[in-house]
Amino acid sequence: MKKVKSTLFSLLIAGSLMSPANAATLGSEDNSTNNVGQEKFRVYIEANNQSAKQSAKAQYSARWELTENGFSTEMNEKQFQALQKNKNFTVTKVPVVSLDPINLELGExxxxxxxxxxxxxxxxxxxxxxxxxxxxxxxxxxxxxxxxxxxxxxxxxxxxxxxxxxxxxxxxxxxxxxxxxxxxxxxxxxxxxxxxxxxxxxxxxxxxxxxxxxxxxxxxxxxxxxxxxxxxxxxxxxxxxxxxxxxxxxxxxxxxxxxxxxxxxxxxxxxxxxxxxxxxxxxxxxxxxxxxxxxxxxxxxxxxxxxxxxxxxxxxxxxxxxxxxxxxxxxxxxxxxxxxxxxxxxxxxxxxxxxxxxxxxxxxxxxxxxxxxxxxxxxxxxxxxxxxxxxxxxxxxxxxxxxxxxxAVDIKGGYGAATGDDYASGFGFARVQ
Known part of the structure; x- marks a missing residue:
């Protein structure tokens, strides 16, 4: 029997703030022949207002707009560091959800x-x-x-x-x-x-x-x-x-x-x-x-x-x-x-x-x-x-x-399981009948 274990984990790295004027210079900075920091990753840009959001969207392709003034997109490290300096935006790296080889949702x-x-x-x-x-x-x-x-x-x-x-x-x-x-x-x-x-x-x-x-x-x-x-x-x-x-x-x-x-x-x-x-x-x-x-x-x-x-x-x-x-x-x-x-x-x-x-x-x-x-x-x-x-x-x-x-179907077996609502089984086992 093959054992496969994993759990989904994520890390949110908070970004600091920066200004639209700097965003306009990002394109030329990215055209550098230096490939260091050019690998792209997912970020979420939260603008202070709609005007700043539209300015950012003109620079980056929006993937999902999940908040009124925000959207997710992809950029490289140089772009990310530059955008962090803009006071009109909060920029965070989007957490990657992965299967961990130690503890899994895929199963025991x-x-x-x-x-x-x-x-x-x-x-x-x-x-x-x-x-x-x-x-x-x-x-x-x-x-x-x-x-x-x-x-x-x-x-x-x-x-x-x-x-x-x-x-x-x-x-x-x-x-x-x-x-x-x-x-x-x-x-x-x-x-x-x-x-x-x-x-x-x-x-x-x-x-x-x-x-x-x-x-x-x-x-x-x-x-x-x-x-x-x-x-x-x-x-x-x-x-x-x-x-x-x-x-x-x-x-x-x-x-x-x-x-x-x-x-x-x-x-x-x-x-x-x-x-x-x-x-x-x-x-x-x-x-x-x-x-x-x-x-x-x-x-x-x-x-x-x-x-x-x-x-x-x-x-x-x-x-x-x-x-x-x-x-x-x-x-x-x-x-x-x-x-x-x-x-x-x-x-x-x-x-x-x-x-x-x-x-x-x-x-x-x-x-x-x-x-x-x-x-x-x-x-x-x-x-x-x-x-x-x-x-x-x-x-x-x-x-x-x-x-x-x-x-109606209390669970009393297993670590932490006890009569009534408990921290292991909750209210119990819900069934059809």
Whole structure:
């Protein structure tokens, strides 16, 4: 069994201030034959006013405009240092979100089932209803799933293999936020596997022949947004733009939307946090991985740690103290907030199956991996199923219902797990019934 571990991390380097007059001289400075400092990187420019913003946009090509007077772009070190001296701008390097080889969102255990399709037919799943799906349905004899009609699940990840037979019928949107162009429609190729696996747990429908794997809510619509590259890394501005785009799409189409982010960072990034708050204000439910940095306290990553996101802990298919067990790797909140049943920054909210999860894979096959990344789509799928049954509910009513369901299935297994609201499992394990 090959072990793959990673966690998403980012570092925000604050820039100082400088003036438009200096910006006008940057072009000639860059044309120097000296190549030192010419490698480009992503930055976010925040202007003091619209006039200064337009001046900067005339100099640099805007990628994402995520604030009223700001935009992201690329520049080299010489340009960055010069712009830092301009009093009309605040310039920050955009954090790179990467997979860390020590602690991963991709999972603890990582095994690929050799079911790559040949030219004539796809190999079918050996586990049509994986243990996590049976657990969340509370039905060990389950042979298929249903629900989620009319609800969108936006999977912000490494992309999705939208041709996978168990996902092809669910795809409504497929967009790439990682290319040189700001966004590319009808493109979300996944060469990593993580995003396809996540999507499968949320809404795989077994395929046209019903011989494939099932997710929690197979009737939901998939919005596959590629925000991480094939290596599993990406920029926070791309992620923030995708969050805002999903929220705007939900508003323009008048549909219920859930954003699934099986990614995280140890640092709170302002672009992503403001995007989460924006989406939440638009009636979108945000579900995010807690992270795999447990079992120490205070290890929940962002955006999961944000109050407007549901942080999901990972359960193992192991019974302890009469309940499922929270995995050791699953990040924890703080024991000081145990028992309050109030979601604050850095709290676990809900637990779901996350270890040894079998699901769809990028090459048309299937894979078993573990992590809070795998637990998160179980909650997103459950939310879609419940919302479809209660279309008049707001996202806050839906969230309250998920919490109520979680309270009904207390988790007492694993480090930090205890009776009631605790820093390891949150309110408990939310289930279909």
């Amino acid at each position: 255990d990582y095994t690929t089932e050799d079911r790559t399709p040949d030219a004539s037919a796809y190999a079918r799943a050996s586990q049509q209803v994986p243990w996590g799906i049976k657990a969340i349905y509370n039905n060990s004899s389950l042979t298929s799933t249903s629900g989620g009609s009319g609800v969108n699940i936006a999977v912000l990840d490494t992309g999705v293999n939208t041709s996978h037979p168990d996902l092809a019928n669910t795809v409504e949107q497929c967009k790439d936020f990682t290319t040189a162009t700001a966004v590319v429609n009808n493109s979300c190729t996944d060469r990593n596997g993580h995003g396809t696996h996540v999507a499968g747990s949320a809404l795989a429908d077994g395929g046209s022949d019903r011989g494939g794997v099932y997710g929690v809510a197979p009737d939901a619509d998939l919005w596959a947004y590629k925000v991480l590259t094939d290596s599993g890394s990406g920029y926070s501005d791309d992620i923030a733009a995708a969050i805002r785009h999903a929220a705007d799409q939900a508003t323009s189409t008048g549909t219920k939307t859930i954003i699934n982010m099986s990614l995280g960072s140890s640092a709170n990034n302002s672009l992503i946090s403001s995007a989460v708050n924006y989406a939440y204000s638009k009636g979108v439910l945000i579900v995010a991985a807690a992270g795999n940095s447990g079992y120490a306290q205070g290890t929940i990553g962002y955006p999961g740690a944000l109050p407007n996101a549901i942080a999901v802990a990972a359960l193992e298919n192991v019974q302890q103290n009469g309940t499922y067990r929270v995995a050791d790797y699953s990040s924890r909140g703080y024991a000081s907030t145990d028992g309050d049943y109030v979601i604050q920054q850095g709290d676990i909210e809900i637990s779901a199956p996350g270890s040894a999860i079998y699901s769809t894979w990028y090459n048309g096959s299937y894979n078993t991996i573990s992590g809070t990344s795998m637990a998160t789509p179980h909650v997103s799928g459950l939310a879609a199923k419940i919302w479809a049954q209660n279309p008049s509910w707001s996202h806050t009513q839906l969230r309250s219902n998920l919490q109520t369901r979680a309270k």
